Amino acid sequence: MRNDRLIAFILIGLVTAIFVVVGVQMFKVRAEVNGVYPEYSSFRADPKGYRILFDTLSRLGSIHVERFEQVLTELPPGAGKILVVAGVPPSGLLTDQIKPLDDWMTKGGTVLVAFTSLGAFGLPAEHNADQDQRDPPQHENKPLRAEVGKFESWGIRILWSKQSLVNQLQSNLFPDQFSWAGHLYIQPTKSDWGVLAKARDLPVVLQRNFGTGKLVVLADSYPLSNIALAAHRNAALVSWLFPQHSTVLLDESHFGIVEHPGVIGLARRYGLDGAIVAILCLAVLYLWASRYSLRPVRRQRADSEPAVRGIGGNEIFTNLLRRTLPATDLCAICLQIWKQKGPTNPIKQARLESLLNSLPTTTSQVERYNQIVKLQHS
Numbered sequence: 558m559r560n561d562r563l564i565a566f567i568l569i570g571l572v573t574a575i576f577v578v579v580g581v582q583m584f585k586v587r588a589e590v591n592g593v594y595p596e597y598s599s600f601r602a603d604p605k606g607y608r609i610l611f612d613t614l615s616r617l618g619s620i621h622v623e624r625f626e627q628v629l630t631e632l633p634p635g636a637g638k639i640l641v642v643a644g645v646p647p648s649g650l651l652t653d654q655i656k657p658l659d660d661w662m663t664k665g666g667t668v669l670v671a672f673t674s675l676g677a678f679g680l681p682a683e684h685n686a687d688q689d690q691r692d693p694p695q696h697e698n699k700p701l702r703a704e705v706g707k708f709e710s711w712g713i714r715i716l717w718s719k720q721s722l723v724n725q726l727q728s729n730l731f732p733d734q735f736s737w738a739g740h741l742y743i744q745p746t747k748s749d750w751g752v753l754a755k756a757r758d759l760p761v762v763l764q765r766n767f768g769t770g771k772l773v774v775l776a777d778s779y780p781l782s783n784i785a786l787a788a789h790r791n792a793a794l795v796s797w798l799f800p801q802h803s804t805v806l807l808d809e810s811h812f813g814i815v816e817h818p819g820v821i822g823l824a825r826r827y828g829l830d831g832a833i834v835a836i837l838c839l840a841v842l843y844l845w846a847s848r849y850s851l852r853p854v855r856r857q858r859a860d861s862e863p864a865v866r867g868i869g870g871n872e873i874f875t876n877l878l879r880r881t882l883p884a885t886d887l888c889a890i891c892l893q894i895w896k897q898k899g900p901t902n903p904i905k906q907a908r909l910e911s912l913l914n915s916l917p918t919t920t921s922q923v924e925r926y927n928q929i930v931k932l933q934h935s
Contacts, residue, residue: 609783626810655710
């Protein structure tokens with residue numbers, strides 16, 4: 558009965574665990590595909606995410622990639638590392654976000670900032686050339702070009718172009734056939750900027766040394782998005798942005814995705830997963846041992862129950878003889894056993910046999926035994 562209950566508890570636990578795992582996976586898939594995460598997040602698997610970039614770099618043995626889900630003030634040492642800040646509106650970075658990035662670049666880190674025209678100047682980004690050609694008369698009241706953002710410390714101005722920059726990327730570093738798409742371009746205000754690529758003769762990819770590190774800016778986040786990497790990937794651009802033997806951090810904190818580690822998170826961070834599993838196993842064994850004792854429980858006799866007196870070995874042997882030997886044959890069997898014990902006096906043996914035969918059948922076995930004893934001592 559107890560084994561059946563134990564098996565039932567195990568089956569219930571397994572079914573519950575399966576439901577939990579399936580529910581978590583379904584929620585994860587819905588979050589990645591249905592837009593729960595912000596655009597250009599590395600968690601997002603739809604066309605507007607950076608999941609393909611994260612997975613592709615993860616498969617390269619020469620590049621280490623991970624997500625950064627802490628506040629920017631907790632950035633690790635920047636030497637040999639590239640921090641990707643994608644999906645940034647032209648005025649989206651605050652002063653308290655720019656300062657940690659400046660300090661990180663000064664100490665040798667590389668920051669890659671990819672802007673997005675979503676929400677810039679009140680107009681959504683367009684990355685489809687056919688759509689842009691079908692709807693040219695929209696927003697006729699807007700100027701052809703306008704400044705939508707400015708970073709004084711970095712020395713750049715972000716400008717919006719009414720005409721989508723759907724054109725072949727003009728660059729000597731990225732020779733692959735690749736069409737840039739977007740409405741933003743970058744105008745440097747300092748002379749130490751290097752223009753690496755243009756679209757319609759407007760700067761879209763720029764680089765500048767910043768202390769011992771460097772700052773790379775892309776006018777649009779689209780070239781590294783899932784749909785761009787799947788449909789028309791510019792391998793030269795990706796390989797130049799993420800060279801071999803580098804560490805790539807995809808920042809999620811500027812989206813508001815910040816990890817607040819609890820006890821479980823800290824345990825996973827410091828490699829204590831095995832200790833947690835061991836503690837859980839011990840807890841399960843403790844509960845099981847508390848419910849099912851390994852030794853039988855001693856039964857306590859109530860005062861009202863009658864006590865049963867035990868018997869010893871002699872009494873057991875006597876009862877056995879009484880059950881197996883008839884009383885009338887007892888002396889004859891004893892004489893037979895006495896003969897089998899070894900050589901005896903033939904005269905005494907003959908006298909015993911004569912005595913037993915001469916006694917009446919009504920003589921009790923006790924009287925027979927007494928007669929035999931007298932004969933033996935005479």
